[in-house]
Amino acid sequence: MALVESRAAELHDEVRYAGQSDWAGEIREHKEDVLRDLADRRLNWRKARPVQAEFRASLFDLYGGRCALTGCSVPEALEAAHVLPHTGDPFRDRPENGLLLRRDLHSMFDAMLWSIDPDNNKVRLSKQVTDRSFTAFEGKVIDHKVAPEPLRVHFIQFQKADTHV
Numbered sequence: 115m116a117l118v119e120s121r122a123a124e125l126h127d128e129v130r131y132a133g134q135s136d137w138a139g140e141i142r143e144h145k146e147d148v149l150r151d152l153a154d155r156r157l158n159w160r161k162a163r164p165v166q167a168e169f170r171a172s173l174f175d176l177y178g179g180r181c182a183l184t185g186c187s188v189p190e191a192l193e194a195a196h197v198l199p200h201t202g203d204p205f206r207d208r209p210e211n212g213l214l215l216r217r218d219l220h221s222m223f224d225a226m227l228w229s230i231d232p233d234n235n236k237v238r239l240s241k242q243v244t245d246r247s248f249t250a251f252e253g254k255v256i257d258h259k260v261a262p263e264p265l266r267v268h269f270i271q272f273q274k275a276d277t278h279v
Contacts, residue, residue, distance in 0.1 A: 169207045170194035176259050177214040183237065183256055186216045195220040197264040210261040222248070229272035230256055232265045240276045 173194045180187045195213045200206050215223060222228055227240045228251070237254045258265075 166194065166200075166207070169196075169209070169212060172209040173212045173214040176209050176212075180214065181216045181219065182213045182258050183219055183251060183254070184216055191216050193217050193220040195223055197260050197268050199224075210259060211264050213258060213260060226272045226275040229269045230258060230260070230265055232262055232269055238269070238272065240272070242276075 170193075174189075174192075179189065179192075181192055186192065192214055193216075195215045196206060197211050197213065198206055205211075213220075213223070219228070222243070227243050228248075229238055230236070231238050235255050235258065237251045237256055239249060239252045243249065
C-alpha cells in the first residue's frame, strides 16, 4: 500500500507541476541548493576583505547608518563607497575617502553618473541620467565627510566623462 501511496504522490506532483516553466522544475529539483545560495547571498554583503569591513563600519559610524544622499537606513541596502577607488593602498581606506551610499547610488557614483561639486557640495548628475527617481537629486546639497582633495578628483573625472556623452 505504501508503494501505491508513494506513486500516487509522485503522480500528483507531476500533474500539479505539468506545464510550468523550466524554472519551476529547476527550482524544485535543486531546492536545497537554491535556498543555501540565497542564504549565502544574503550574508555576502557583509563578507569582504577585513580592511573593507573596517572601512564600512567606520562609514556607518560617520554617517549614522544612513545613506549620505537619501537618508536610507536599511543596512542591507547600504554600501561603503570609495571616492578614489580602492587599490590595496591602505591610505584609500580612510573614512575621509568614503561615502555611505545606497547600493544603486554607489554603482552610479563609480560609473561617473553623478558626483558632488566640491565648491558647493551640490549633487551633479550626468546628462545620461534622465530617470525621475534620480533627477530629483540634482542640485541637492549633501552633508558629507569626504576630504576635499578626493572629492575634487572625482568631480573633475565626472565632468570629463559627462562631456563625452
